[in-house]
Amino acid sequence: MSYDDDNIFAKILRGEIPSMKVFEDGETFAFMDIMPRSPGHCLVIPKTPCRNILDASPAQLSACMATVHKLANAAMTAFEADGITLQQFSEEAGGQEVFHLHFHILPRHAGVRPGPPGIQGDMDEIKANAQKLIAALGE
Ligand code: AMP
Numbered sequence: 746m747s748y749d750d751d752n753i754f755a756k757i758l759r760g761e762i763p764s765m766k767v768f769e770d771g772e773t774f775a776f777m778d779i780m781p782r783s784p785g786h787c788l789v790i791p792k793t794p795c796r797n798i799l800d801a802s803p804a805q806l807s808a809c810m811a812t813v814h815k816l817a818n819a820a821m822t823a824f825e826a827d828g829i830t831l832q833q834f835s836e837e838a839g840g841q842e843v844f845h846l847h848f849h850i851l852p853r854h855a856g857v858r859p860g861p862p863g864i865q866g867d868m869d870e871i872k873a874n875a876q877k878l879i880a881a882l883g884e
Contacts, residue, residue, distance in 0.1 A: 746836065746844075748794045754845035758792060765875045768816060768882055772808035775816055777875045778849065781866045782859040785824045785852040785874045789813050795846045797835035805846065813848050815882065823881035824874070826852035830859065 749755075757764040758774060765777040767787055778786040789812045791805040798806070817829045832849040834840035851859055 746796055746800075748796050748800070749844055750794070752843055752845045754788075754790050754843055754847060755794065758790070758845075765872060767875050767878045768812060770808075770812065772805070773812040775812055777871045777878075779866060779868070779871060780862060780864055781871060781874075782849075782862060783830075783851045783853060783857070784870070785820050785826070785850075785878060787816060787820070787850050787875075787878065789816060789848045789850065791846055796844045797839075797841055797846050798833055799835050801846050809846070809848055813850060816850050816878070819878055819881040819884075820850055820852040822884065823877040824852040824854075827855045828853045 753762065756762045757776065766774065767777065768775040772792055773789055774792055775787055775789045778788050789809050791809055793805060795801045795805055813831060820826055820829060830851040830853055832851065
């Protein structure tokens with residue numbers, strides 16, 4: 746399986762389609778999932794191409810994990826969360842739909858199940874949640 750430059754996250758990285766960025770460093774980019782399964786659901790991706798966990802380099806994985814760690818802690822603060830679910834899907838059979846490596850960060854509250862995937866969120870609410878995450882990252 747090879748990397749397809751036309752995937753939607755590659756387009757986001759090139760600035761060809763908009764995204765709600767919450768964090769960026771030299772190696773990684775983090776932005777809001779527009780079909781959030783919990784309030785504050787965001788995604789962390791490497792800036793360099795790879796399909797998923799199977800072809801990622803150790804450097805790509807470790808850069809993503811450093812950003813996941815930052816965002817997970819910021820999400821705990823921003824959403825007064827009780828916990829975090831970290832998800833990563835590789836290949837279609839593994840549940841992957843966008844073929845650029847990404848990690849899902851879902852802030853969780855005790856006793857509340859994540860919503861179903863594939864449902865467009867309220868963009869104003871997602872924007873407000875992005876602001877909360879950005880503020881918590883700055884603390
Ligand atoms: P998966 O490949 O199964 O891990 O899922 C891809 C994720 O990307 C889903 O949670 C989608 O809601 C999300 N997604 C798809 N398009 C966009 C987009 N343009 N901006 C932000 N998130 C997206």
